[in-house]
Structures are given as C-alpha cells and as structure tokens.
Amino acid sequence: AAQPSCRKRYPDIGATFLRMVRELEARPVTTHVTVPQAGRVKVVLDGGALLNWTVRASHAPADFPLAVDELAHGHPERIAAQWASAWLPGSQGMFAHGLSLSVWCSEWVPFETPAEQLAKGQRAFPELPRSVLAQAPQLPFLRQACQAWGVPKAPDSVRAxxxxxxxxxxxxxxxxxxxxxxxxxxxxxxxxxxxxxxxxxxxxxxxxxxxxxxxxxxxxxxxxxxxxxxxxxxxxxxxxxxxxxxxxx
Structure with missing residues (x-):
C-alpha cells in the first residue's frame, strides 16, 4: 500500500489473499512444478498451505503480490514451486525440533484447549475458514506431536x-x-x-x-x-x- 506502483497494480491484494485462502480450502488445487534437486513434483494447495506459504514468502517478499494475483487468475505455479522448495531435504536448515517441541508442548499447548484456540482464532481472523483456524498457523498438528513427545506441563508461572x-x-x-x-x-x-x-x-x-x-x-x-x-x-x-x-x- 505504501508503494504507489504496487498499490495501483494490486489495489485489493489483501482481500484477494483472504479470498484465495477460503477458495482453496473449499476446493484445493493440484499442480505439478519442477524444483531444484527434486525434479517434477506434485503440489496440493489448500487454504492452510497458502496461509503457511506466507511465512516462506516473508523472507523473500518481492513477488508476493504478483504470486497471489497469479493464483487468483488460475496460475498457482509460482506459489506451488516456492511451497515445494520449502520442504525439500535440507531446506529448513539446522532446526532443533526437539527443543522447539519441548517449549511448545510445555508452555503453550497445555494452557489452551483446542476450542479456546479456535475461538481466539475466529475473533482475530474472522475471514478465515474454521478448518484453517483449527490448526495453528505454522504449527499444524502440533497437539498430536505433543502427545508423542510427552513432555510435562510447565509451571503456571511461565505464563506470568x-x-x-x-x-x-x-x-x-x-x-x-x-x-x-x-x-x-x-x-x-x-x-x-x-x-x-x-x-x-x-x-x-x-x-x-x-x-x-x-x-x-x-x-x-x-x-x-x-x-x-x-x-x-x-x-x-x-x-x-x-x-x-x-x-x-
């Protein structure tokens, strides 16, 4: 919105993005793209995938409006390629899954029920589908992972x-x-x-x-x-x- 050429070309990009999250959640799109080190791969984009794609896009945001506009006009390939590349072996670096799960599963998940999480999500993002909000952005299926990880709840003081x-x-x-x-x-x-x-x-x-x-x-x-x-x-x-x-x- 602060860049005149971008605002002129994509005057309603925010509304377009939210619309595409809803549309893809109702009707996911399947496409095939070629990505380095993996070749031709199939990518399924639903509303949750599009929402989480923004995390990757935030690190290289120059083509974000263009990619969303392309998607809205029936061209999901740019977003699909970026989404697929984010999940290639080695693309996520030295991520400490054990440490992260130990924090999330002790300091967050036990303090909030799935219903409370959904209700807060609906208040903050009323435009997003219930099925998308039911899984925390960036952390889908975290509760199931916590059941497997099995760390104890942190003391209440951690939330003070x-x-x-x-x-x-x-x-x-x-x-x-x-x-x-x-x-x-x-x-x-x-x-x-x-x-x-x-x-x-x-x-x-x-x-x-x-x-x-x-x-x-x-x-x-x-x-x-x-x-x-x-x-x-x-x-x-x-x-x-x-x-x-x-x-x-």
Missing amino acids: VTRSSIPTLAISGSFDAQTGAQWGRFVARTLSRSTVVTLAGVAHGTFDHPCGAKVITSFFDDPDSPDTRCVTSVKPVPFITAGEGAGAS
Whole structure:
C-alpha cells in the first residue's frame, strides 16, 4: 500500500489473499512444478498451505503480490514451486525440533484447549475458514506431536507477565510472519528500561540483517542507549508488479 506502483497494480491484494485462502480450502488445487534437486513434483494447495506459504514468502517478499494475483487468475505455479522448495531435504536448515517441541508442548499447548484456540482464532481472523483456524498457523498438528513427545506441563508461572527494570532490547522485523513485531511492543509495556526497534520489511531473524546486527551489537556495548540510527534507512524491497505467467487484471 505504501508503494504507489504496487498499490495501483494490486489495489485489493489483501482481500484477494483472504479470498484465495477460503477458495482453496473449499476446493484445493493440484499442480505439478519442477524444483531444484527434486525434479517434477506434485503440489496440493489448500487454504492452510497458502496461509503457511506466507511465512516462506516473508523472507523473500518481492513477488508476493504478483504470486497471489497469479493464483487468483488460475496460475498457482509460482506459489506451488516456492511451497515445494520449502520442504525439500535440507531446506529448513539446522532446526532443533526437539527443543522447539519441548517449549511448545510445555508452555503453550497445555494452557489452551483446542476450542479456546479456535475461538481466539475466529475473533482475530474472522475471514478465515474454521478448518484453517483449527490448526495453528505454522504449527499444524502440533497437539498430536505433543502427545508423542510427552513432555510435562510447565509451571503456571511461565505464563506470568514479566515486569523488570533490566535493560532489554525488543527488536523485530515488520514482515516477521513467525513472531510478529507487535509482540515486541507488547512485552515492552512492562519492561521499564526497554528499547523497541522495528526494521521495516525485514522478516524473522533480525540478527541476519546488517542494521539488526549493528543494533544488537551496540545494545551489548551500551544497553541503555543502543545505536539505532540505521533503522530509518531500512526499507521494504520494491514489490514486483509484472512478470511472466501473470493473469489479466
């Protein structure tokens, strides 16, 4: 919306995305794409897959509007290829599944019933289908995984609000589709000596960004006054507004 050419070309991309989540959840699309290291593969896109694709797209967002527009015009190949590539062996890096499950299965899942999770999802995202909201975005079938993992529930104190005067840096990317930037602002409300930084257009993992790394390093040097001057220079990448395979508007 802030980039005139993108706004002109895709004036209702948000509404289009939500519509496609609903349509694909009702009628999944099957396509075949060629991806590196795997060759020709079959991809089934339903509403949940499209929603979770945004996590991958947030790290390379330039063609997000184009990809959604193509999908809406009957061309799912771009999204399908990106979705398939995200699940190739080795594509997810050194992910600590055991550690992550131990945290999720002790600190989140036991404190919220499936019905409560669904109700909160419906309040936050009333446009999304019930079947999509029933599985937590990014973490589908987590409850079943927790049953197999079998870690005990954490003490109730783990859910208590943290109130502290210890210098704290809450740094996020505005395009973070995994731990949203609003969470940093939320926790900072009870941290009296906190510094809140949001890097425009950056996804999950601000330490990978040159400015993010600089802010973090300066925080360790001076926790009460980190150097945040580079933050204003960070801008989202220009969105692609045309490309091969795009449907007619």
